[in-house]
Amino acid sequence: MQTFDSYVLFALIVLPLAGAGVLMAIPGSRPVPVRWTATAFAAVCLALSAYVFLSYYLVHLDDGGMQLTRTWNWLSLPGAGPLADQGITLALGVDGIAAPMVLLTGIVMFCGVLMSWTVQDRGKDFFILYFLLLSGVFGVFASLDMFFFFFFYELAVLPMYLLIGVWGSSSTFSAFSRTKEYGAMKLTLYLVGGSVLVWIAILAIFVEGGLGTFSLTALEQVEFSPTFQRVFFPFLAVGFGVLAGLWPFHTWSPDGHVAAPTAVSMVHAGVLMKLGAFGILRIGMALLPEGAETWMPVLIGLGTVNVLYGAMSAMGQRDLKYVIGYSSVSHMGYVLMGLATLHSLGVTGAVLQMFSHGVMTALFFAAVGVIYDRTHTRDITVLRGLAGRMGFTTSVFAVAGLASLGLPGLSGFVAELLVFLGLFQTYPILGVLGIVGAAITAVYVLRLLAGAFFGPSDERWAGLRGASRLEGLSMMILVGFIFLVGLFPFPFIRVIDTGTAELLARFLSLS
């Protein structure tokens, strides 16, 4: 068990890569074995990620801290400092914040593969890139070394361009059009642009730390000077914030999500945007707490704008996917607001919101993917009365919608409630604005449900097929987790709370 525990995170990073390798060996002209192989690898990853979460909850909860750790020396950096021999290490481990994120990645990865059985064109290449992407995502959540954190962070961005540009879809509006190439390029440049700032900050922390190592565990012991923290925290907050959809750097997100194929939208909105928030937590807040304290009022303001602006924009969209894209921007705002409270309720709520939004938005994109695949339109002025033909898809879309507006019993309620409680302890006025955001969400979600799904049925959709069995399974898994977190949130909250308590202890020692 000990050996298994020390390899499980490594396995989660390597398995998707191995899956990609196996897929390369299968001839692309035979789609069925390709799909089964991809599904099998994704299922194993799901099982392992569930193991990571459960083992943290059941075994390690009382110990807290980093668990399932394992370190390999990778490179030494001669002359750089006292720890130069361990300059760069592949150090893996999860704490209470990372464990649920790993689970989320496993879930979305598996569901995304199930949704991708319908990919016709170059399906093999699609899965290879998809697996590369997920290897990067698992790597970020599990890395305890800034080099590998950044390595996997960039690895997660790289395949996006091709995944969107090749398999995506363009949208045409009355006045202008957004091609998939445009969406792909915009997304890639924004994200890599953000990582320019992150990279500079990482180098600065490495130099200022003076230890000659990129290891996060070693650098956490260093007291960085307040000026240094104040100068470089914004680099991390904005750099990672770009990926988290931070206003005003969010514009890539709706365009990118809309252009992306279904599974990629699911992974991107569901998991990848969380990498940004996770980076702010893991590197920004953990290493530069004073800088975080100084800048958090700004971040919380931007987060509020995210919530309101995202919700208002979502209301004005005609394209179903743009609605979901802007609602992601709005919901990531709650994550940023929660983090910026620096209050245990708010931060725990933020992390739970990361999980909850991940599942919920993956479900949204899955449902939209099915609808678009059948009707070939996403225009909500054209879609009418789908409920009669696509009952199942309509129900799951409704579940996701209700979760996103914060209906009690579903995951969004718990997470947003915690965020609001944290806000009322710290910035009550912004808490009120946050609730206003939730109200606007209710308006656009209900209008969408009423307009596109219910109402008189349309004879154009008479021959429409509903969701296939695999698509149904994929969506049912996501629905299951929405209910699970909504009805039994305590395992999640307790795990996350362990992590946030350790993180916030660094802030308490400040005052």
Next chain:
Amino acid sequence: MNDFTLLLPEFMVAGLAFLVLAADFSLPAKRKGLLPYLAAGGLAAILAFSLVDLRGQEGSLYDGMLVVDDYALFFKAFFLALGIVVVLSSVEYVKRHLEYPGEYYGILLFTVVAAMLLAASRELLTAYISLELLSFGLYVLVAYDRYNPKSNEGGAKYILLGALSSAFLLYGISQIYGLLGTTRFDGIHEALAATPDMSPGVTVGLVMIIAGLGFKVAAAPFHMWAPDAYEGAPIPITAYLAVGSKAAAFALALRLFGEAFMPAAADWQVVIVIMAALTMVIGNLGALVQRNIKRLLAYSSVGHVGYLLLGIAALAAVESGGGVSTDLSHLASNGVMLHLVAYGITNMAAFLAVAVMYGVTGSEEIGSLAGAGRRSPFVGVVMAASLFSLAGLPIFAGFASKFYLFSAAASQGLLWLAGLAIFTSLISLYYYLMVVRQMYMEPAADPARVRIPRVTTAVLGALFAGMVLAGVYPAPLLDAMQSASEAITSSSGVLTLAQR
């Protein structure tokens, strides 16, 4: 007494060159296809021999003008391996587009000898002669496609500016010799460390040498010849120019600045820093507007020279009292070597992929790569991987080497310049992605599958494997680089110019 066995690899490559030229006379025309295999096989044997014979050897010849140490060995192995790759990438291209294969491979082998000698020289004139031997070979090879006006034009520009840069170099060398009385690196080091005040004449000499080398590596503002020469040259020679000639000049520069000029770091560092900043900005901005893939890669390689210069600037840290700290020299020189290797592997792969597509479409326009990913999935993957590697994305070599190099620069107090380098990498990603877009998102004009000869497949596969391996497990490479660095600079201690 000189121990000439230390120079055996150089003698053997020169011998191989003559053998290839002689075989060219005696082989019937239809058997001349064997020449590159003779050259590549010979180089491989010499590479194996050098690695076995010279490992751990320390020695010098001709009163210290040429040294054999781990540093020289590292670059000898680099140039021999590069020679093999260039020869094998040339097989198809030469067969289809060029005449006189014997001379082509013969001259190529002579340039390999020159590059090997350059890494071993520890004296200015020996270095100069080696550099000239290298350049003369390249002048011929650039203009080798003699009925192609572009090749002629490129060759002419290259010769003229090459001669100009040699003049700069020689003038600088004469200044140094006139004022310090020596051309040996250790002598210059001692003389500089002992000088109470640097005379302006020495500074002029230093700047002239920097300018001369700047021309050779195409660093801004001395880069103007590069895009034309790159565009005109036969594609495998463009690749060799981009990788080999730069690696050779940097092999010299590391020894020159790491040893000879180190005590005067306060005087040259700022020059190199400005040049590095200019080079990375101009190279990457210039690439944005290119339509010819060779010109695009030429400008991109100018950008990469900027990153390498950043590593040269990071060799020393000038302290407030005028002293020079070399604590982190090894980190910087390892970074330069790692980036040279990563950039070398990557660029060879990119140019070979371009050569394959050129063989099919006959066009060097970026637009002609449309649909390449479908026409030949293998070539598409290798080309895309090398572009991502050049942009510095994982899991490829370019990410690891850039990260290492920029960390070294940041540690030496050049964080702002490392930041600029990272930012220009972002710019470069845009134009690389435009090429990827052509390959994967545009429909091909002619969707027929591309057939690739077996040699080309093997070379591309090996380069791709190298690119990934150096990106995820560079530790063995860095061990070799570390012992190379230890041969050229002492790692710790503060050098002072007496009473500056």
